[in-house]
Amino acid sequence: MRLPFVFLLTLCALPAMAQTPEPPPDYRQWVDMPELQRELLREEMQEHLIAYQRILDYLARGEISEAGEMAEQTMGVSTMGKHRSATRGLGGPGRYMPDGMRQMAFAMHESATEFAEVAQEEDMPKALRALHELTSTCVGCHMSFRTR
Numbered sequence: 001m002r003l004p005f006v007f008l009l010t011l012c013a014l015p016a017m018a019q020t021p022e023p024p025p026d027y028r029q030w031v032d033m034p035e036l037q038r039e040l041l042r043e044e045m046q047e048h049l050i051a052y053q054r055i056l057d058y059l060a061r062g063e064i065s066e067a068g069e070m071a072e073q074t075m076g077v078s079t080m081g082k083h084r085s086a087t088r089g090l091g092g093p094g095r096y097m098p099d100g101m102r103q104m105a106f107a108m109h110e111s112a113t114e115f116a117e118v119a120q121e122e123d124m125p126k127a128l129r130a131l132h133e134l135t136s137t138c139v140g141c142h143m144s145f146r147t148r
Contacts, residue, residue, distance in 0.1 A: 028146040033096035038147045040083050041093035048075055048138070055131065064127050068119025071134065075112035101145045108137040 033041070051074035058067035072078060083092030094102055111134040118130040 026146065028144055029098065029101075031097060031101060031145050031147050033093060033147060034090070036087060037083075037091070037093040037096050040086060041147060044093070051075060052135075052138075059124070059127070059131070062124075064119045064122050064124060067127070067131075068116035071112045071119070072116035075109060075134070076116055077109045077113045080109055098145075101141060104137055104141040104144070108134065108141065111137050 051070055055067045055070050058064070058070060080094075081092065086092075094105060097105060111130070115127065115130040115134050119127045121127075
């Protein structure tokens with residue numbers, strides 16, 4: 001008699017257990033920008049992830065200066081403003097960023113260029129410290145802002 005009662009209680013509890021839990025709150029600042037600029041920013045962030053993976057690969061093989069070249073070519077100061085032609089004068093994503101986000105973006109580009117310069121010295125510990133600074137700017141921005 002006890003087994004059917006336990007079975008019945010289990011059946012009654014299943015719907016409650018099957019409910020999807022609420023996601024944790026997202027405290028990052030919402031950044032509203034036109035769809036084109038948002039998609040250009042998303043594409044750029046994906047390119048940065050790929051570049052970061054390549055940088056780590058170069059470093060793992062001891063090719064420090066190549067890692068620096070990759071950083072400058074993909075994230076350095078020299079890459080700023082690359083969306084001008086795609087936006088036909090409407091401005092790239094940076095134009096729509098709040099001041100704090102824009103400052104973090106500038107810091108990221110500057111950190112990538114600094115890493116590239118340090119990497120030319122072929123000093124692995126120094127290069128890793130510079131890469132840490134670059135990564136910190138990425139993490140800080142992604143933990144503070146969102147566009148979706």
